Amino acid sequence: MDKKLHNFFASGLLEKYVLDEISASESLQVEQFIAKYPEVEQEYIKLQENLEIIAKAQAVEAPVSILDNILEDIDDKTQTPVVKLNTSSRKFSWFSIAASIATLLFAGGFYMKNEQNKALKRENQVVVDEIFDLRDDIDKNNQKLDNLMRQFMKLNNPETEKYVFRGNDRAKDLKTVAYINPIEETSMIDVVSLPQLPEDQTYQLWAEMQDRMVNLGILDASQRKLQSVPYVKDALALSITIGPKERLNTTSADSAIAQIDLNNKRNN
Known part of the structure; x- marks a missing residue:
């Protein structure tokens, strides 16, 4: 084998190119080798086939219920409570009316503020739970990626x-x-x-x-x-x-x- 080809294969750039873990300049170098040398092109095709085998083996479908749960949660959070007030035909003095309005505004503001705080606490708890779920998913995905890399390297070992x-x-x-x-x-x-x-x-x-x-x-x-x-x-x-x-x-x-x-x- 040509020394230049031997050094290229030994560098591991082709494996990194297939896994998309390579810089732009290195990617250009690999593409030039693929276009110029049939041996590199054949090995590139083999690496793609091996990666496809492992990717199919590790594929996991997302649960169908995820979208429905998100839409239902959005509907629940966008509903605004309506307070119905009964009108009265009795006449009050302007002072009484103003005092009543002030009292209602204060009570309504307090009620809305209290409800907003409760909703905010619930949303915060949801966010915290989602963060923990995401961290758990990331750990699991990292473990799967690590296993994928190990299997990929085993398949592409020249002695295999x-x-x-x-x-x-x-x-x-x-x-x-x-x-x-x-x-x-x-x-x-x-x-x-x-x-x-x-x-x-x-x-x-x-x-x-x-x-x-x-x-x-x-x-x-x-x-x-x-x-x-x-x-x-x-x-x-x-x-x-x-x-x-x-x-x-x-x-x-x-x-x-x-x-x-x-x-x-x-x-x-």
Whole structure:
């Protein structure tokens, strides 16, 4: 590889560009490399695909009731109480009328001021509660972003190998991708599609050793996201089986519906 290209890849600018954590001058430099070198363009496309995989796995829909709650809260706060006064035909002296008006104005002002203070206290409490909720959301989002970054870096590690499970005649629609890094000893599974099974059966992931099979856990069809699985050193192959739920730790030779060979790829 060209030394200039090697230094560019080692700088990490391409990863920062994909994640939009880069300055304007660095962004221009990256775009020039993408336009000039096909190797950089291919790696850029790969990074975008990996980021899309993780983004879909972490996507969370906002609750539908949020807008209704906000509109209802606004309606409640904009209602103004109306005080109805009964008119009287009795004649009062100007002094009595003035005194009555002053008293009513004072009482009305006091009442309105009191109501405004109560409303202000309620609004302040709402603001305080919302601030705490926002802080909690920010912490959760920061944690998700941190997990996203970790998974993104694992996927784009040069030592990470990609393996695609494809189902046999018993599960033609099955498709699952495994990402394995033998240097860092990490394994991740991306469940793309798993055909629906009867209630009494389940999918299991196995690692094939020289003398035995090691159970790596259940694959849930509803968990369509990138997830970590145990790494098994010196495993020859990984296989997905269908078996009864009451016998999770047992398997047979004919129960495998998809398999990837790890030994051949490591020897190449």
